[in-house]
Each structure stands twice: as structure tokens, then as C-alpha cells.
Amino acid sequence: METLYFLQHYWWAVVSLLGALLVFLLFVQGGQTLLFGTAASEDDKKAIISILGHKWEITFTTLVTFGGAAFASFPLFYSTSFGGAYWLWILILLLFVLQAVSYEFRSKASNLLGSRVYDLFLFLNGLFGTILLGVAVGTLFSGGAYAMDRLNITDTAAATVSYWTNDSMGLEAIANPFNLLLGIVVFLLARSLGLLYVINQYSVSEERRALVERCKVQLKVVPAAFVLLFAVFLVALFLRTGYETDPVTGYISAVKYKYFLNMWELVWPMILLLAGVVIVLAGLAGALFCKEGSFLSKNSFYITGAGAVLAVWAILICAAFNNTAYFPSTASLQDSLTLYNSSSSEFTLKVMAYVSIAVPFVLAYIVTVWRKMGGK
Numbered sequence: 001m002e003t004l005y006f007l008q009h010y011w012w013a014v015v016s017l018l019g020a021l022l023v024f025l026l027f028v029q030g031g032q033t034l035l036f037g038t039a040a041s042e043d044d045k046k047a048i049i050s051i052l053g054h055k056w057e058i059t060f061t062t063l064v065t066f067g068g069a070a071f072a073s074f075p076l077f078y079s080t081s082f083g084g085a086y087w088l089w090i091l092i093l094l095l096f097v098l099q100a101v102s103y104e105f106r107s108k109a110s111n112l113l114g115s116r117v118y119d120l121f122l123f124l125n126g127l128f129g130t131i132l133l134g135v136a137v138g139t140l141f142s143g144g145a146y147a148m149d150r151l152n153i154t155d156t157a158a159a160t161v162s163y164w165t166n167d168s169m170g171l172e173a174i175a176n177p178f179n180l181l182l183g184i185v186v187f188l189l190a191r192s193l194g195l196l197y198v199i200n201q202y203s204v205s206e207e208r209r210a211l212v213e214r215c216k217v218q219l220k221v222v223p224a225a226f227v228l229l230f231a232v233f234l235v236a237l238f239l240r241t242g243y244e245t246d247p248v249t250g251y252i253s254a255v256k257y258k259y260f261l262n263m264w265e266l267v268w269p270m271i272l273l274l275a276g277v278v279i280v281l282a283g284l285a286g287a288l289f290c291k292e293g294s295f296l297s298k299n300s301f302y303i304t305g306a307g308a309v310l311a312v313w314a315i316l317i318c319a320a321f322n323n324t325a326y327f328p329s330t331a332s333l334q335d336s337l338t339l340y341n342s343s344s345s346e347f348t349l350k351v352m353a354y355v356s357i358a359v360p361f362v363l364a365y366i367v368t369v370w371r372k373m374g375g376k
Contacts, residue, residue: 007349008339009321011073014356016316018066019137020309023186025059026133027305028052030187030194032099032126035119038218044211045119051201053103058366060096072352076342077327080162084146085139085170092132099125130190134183135173140319141240141259142178143328144170148335165331178236185233188226189308195219196287196301203292216287223284237315238263243325245338252325252336262318269321272314279307 031052039045071078082089098121105111106118145165166172173179195215202208242258245251255261263270283304286296296303320326325336343349 004343004346004349007346007353008343010353011069011343011349012320012339013317014359015066015069015073016319017309017313018062018069019316020312022059022062022066022133023189023312024193024305024309025055025062026130026186026190027193027197027301028056028059029099029126029130030190030192031197032122032194033191034194034198034215035123038211038214040210040214042115044208045115047202047208047211048198049103049106049122051198055370056099056103058370060100063096073344073349074337074339074342075344076161077337079160080146080337081136081139081144081327083160084162084164085136085144085173086164087168088132088136088170088173092129092136095125095129095132098122099129126190126194127187130187131180131183132174134186135176135179137186137316138176138179138182139173140316140326141237141242142173142176143330143336145172145331146329146335147332148329162335178240181229181233181236185226185229188222188229192219192223192226192284193301193305193308195222196283196304199287200298200301203298219284219287223288227281227284243328243333243336245323245325245336245340247323247340250338250341252328252334252338258324259318262322262324263314266318266322269314269317272310272317276307276309276311276314280304280311281307283307 031048034048035045039048067078067082102118102121102125105113106115106122111118146162147165148162164170174183195218199212199215199219202212205212238257238260240259241254241256242262243252244255244258246253263273282296283300283302283306286294286303287300290297290300318324320339323338325338328336344352
């Protein structure tokens with residue numbers, strides 16, 4: 001039993017880390033929103049697409065890996081969220097398909113729609129793709145309108161264990177102010193990282209000096225909006241009522257300030273969050289105030305990104321650790337998901353844990369590919 005308990009928490013930590021890395025890699029989407037307004041010419045657009053075109057596949061692969069890890073380790077969460085909040089995830093998938101198609105066909109000599117239409121697709125992916133992903137992550141705290149009938153496991157005629165109790169199938173999550181706030185925060189972070197990446201790539205290019213200067217002007221506004229709304233989100237999260245499960249009986253009850261208590265009682269997620277916030281602020285300050293060519297200035301993109309990963313990881317950890325019901329059911333509270341009632345078997349989690357030993361090698365491969373593709 002202790003082994004299963006450890007593996008459930010281990011795999012939530014892994015899935016959460018993948019989610020945090022995905023949020024960092026959304027800088028590609030943030031960079032795509034610069035195609036309108038920031039890019040003043042076709043050459044500017046080509047310059048932005050040139051550097052982002054080497055990285056978008058890593059973002060897409062991380063999204064797929066995140067979904068795959070969630071499916072393998074917490075199949076009931078996967079089937080409930082991805083299958084129940086159907087239209088929300090279909091919209092996200094559609095926006096990412098538009099991105100893939102755009103990078104493939106934008107520069108083709110005889111493309112059917114014209115480059116400007118594909119630029120619009122990339123912009124829509126950058127804007128709405130990030131917001132909707134943030135909305136989807138927000139449901140880990142706000143929940144969804146689903147219910148369970150676990151007896152369906154033994155009924156071969158039953159289609160699913162969980163079922164949605166309304167006809168909007170996830171679209172109602174977009175209208176939730178908490179979810180929408182998180183979506184906007186994710187978009188602003190992605191755009192801030194996109195600005196930093198463009199500046200980082202073209203800081204020594206005289207040909208792109210005007211583009212870099214326009215990015216620097218926006219860098220005085222977008223990150224400030226991100227920091228402000230992120231602070232508002234943290235206040236809203238810490239004041240939010242969460243749901244705690246009894247690990248013995250499985251009974252779920254409401255607890256005021258649950259997510260703040262998780263941070264406070266576990267300690268290490270609070271340390272991760274504070275460290276992440278400090279590192280993000282250091283990265284942004286390096287880009288804004290440090291002399292061009294200094295360590296903080298040259299590495300502001302990576303510093304800010306590392307801080308974002310730590311902060312997001314800490315928040316996702318607290319969505320389920322400390323006996324917290326994640327993705328709570330707004331239709332039937334006792335059907336809410338926990339690490340204990342939604343995970344795969346101990347055998348499956350153990351086999352996957354052995355496979356996860358290869359993760360450092362995968363990360364090393366990603367870093368190598370990142371450098372090789374960035375040098376082209």
C-alpha cells in the first residue's frame with residue numbers, strides 16, 4: 001500500500017512537471033502573436049517564423065507527452081476530462097492543428113490560402129490556444145460537471161464510467177472567471193517569453209534592430225500585466241475553497257483555503273513557488289534594466305522560463321497532493337477525483353516508473369535538438 005501511495009504521488013509530480021514544461025514551451029505560441037502589430041513588414045514576419053519554426057514541434061510533442069502520461073498514470077482523469085470536457089479539448093486540438101498546417105504550408109510557392117491567412121492561423125493558435133489551455137488547467141481547481149457510475153466497469157454494455165451532466169461538454173469552463181483568469185495569465189506569460197526569445201535571438205543583429213526595439217517597448221507592458229494578474233490569480237487560488245479526501249474512507253469534504261494550506265503544510269511547494277517567482281522577476285529585470293550583453297540580459301529568456309517552470313510545477317503539485325481532490329465534480333462531490341481513486345494499478349505505475357528512468361536521456365536529447373535546430 002505504501003508503494004502504491006508513493007507511486008501515485010510520484011506520477012502526479014511527473015505529470016505536473018510535464019505540464020510546467022509545456023507552459024514554458026508555449027513561448028512559441030506567444031511569439032506567434034507578434035506577427036500582427038509587432039512585425040512591421042514581411043521580413044519581420046519571416047524572421048519571427050524562422051526562429052519559432054525550429055521549436056514548435058517540441059511544444060506539440062510535450063503536449064502529446066503530457067496527455068499520454070496522464071492517460072497511463074491517471075486514466076480516470078484522462079477519460080473524464082478529455083472525454084467529458086469534449087468541446088474544450090477539441091477546440092485546443094483544432095488550434096494546434098492549424099499551427100502545424102501553417103508552418104508546413106505558409107512558405108509554399110503555390111499555397112492555397114496565402115501566407116497572410118496562415119499568419120492569422122498562427123496568431124489564433126498563439127492567442128486562443130494559450131488561453132484555452134489555461135482554462136483547461138483551471139478545471140483542476142474549479143472542477144467539471146461530471147458524475148460517476150463505477151459499476152459500469154463490470155458492465156460491457158456501458159460506454160463509460162464517468163459521464164457529463166450538461167450539454168455544453170466543457171465549454172462552460174470558459175465562462176468561469178477563475179479559469180479565464182488563469183487562461184489570460186498563461187497567455188501573458190507566453191507572450192512575455194515570446195518577446196524575450198525574439199530579443200535573445202536577434203539582439204546582435206543590426207538588420208533586426210527595429211524589430212528588437214519594438215519588442216523591448218512591449219516588454220515594458222506585457223510582463224507587468226502578467227505579474228499583476230498572476231498575483232491576482234494566486235490570491236484567488238489561496239482564498240479558494242478546496243476539497244479534501246479521507247485517505248481511509250474516501251469521503252470528500254470542503255476545506256477553506258485548501259490550496260494555501262497545501263503550500264503551507266507541505267512547505268516545499270511554497271519554496272518552489274517563491275523561488276520561481278523570484279527567478280521570473282530576476283529574468284524580467286535582467287531584460288529591462290541590465291546592460292545589454294550582461295549575463296542576466298543575455299539569458300533573460302532562459303532565466304524567466306526556469307522560474308515559470310518552478311512556479312507552475314508548485315501550483316500543479318498542490319492541486320492533488322496533501323489528500324486534495326483534484327478536478328472536483330460540481331455535479332456530485334463524492335465522485336470527485338483523487339490520486340487514490342483515479343490512478344492506474346500499482347503494477348502499471350511501477351513498470352512506468354522503471355521506464356521513467358530514461359527521462360533524463362530524453363531531456364538530454366531535447367536539449368541537443370534544441371541547440372542543433374537553433375543553430376540553423
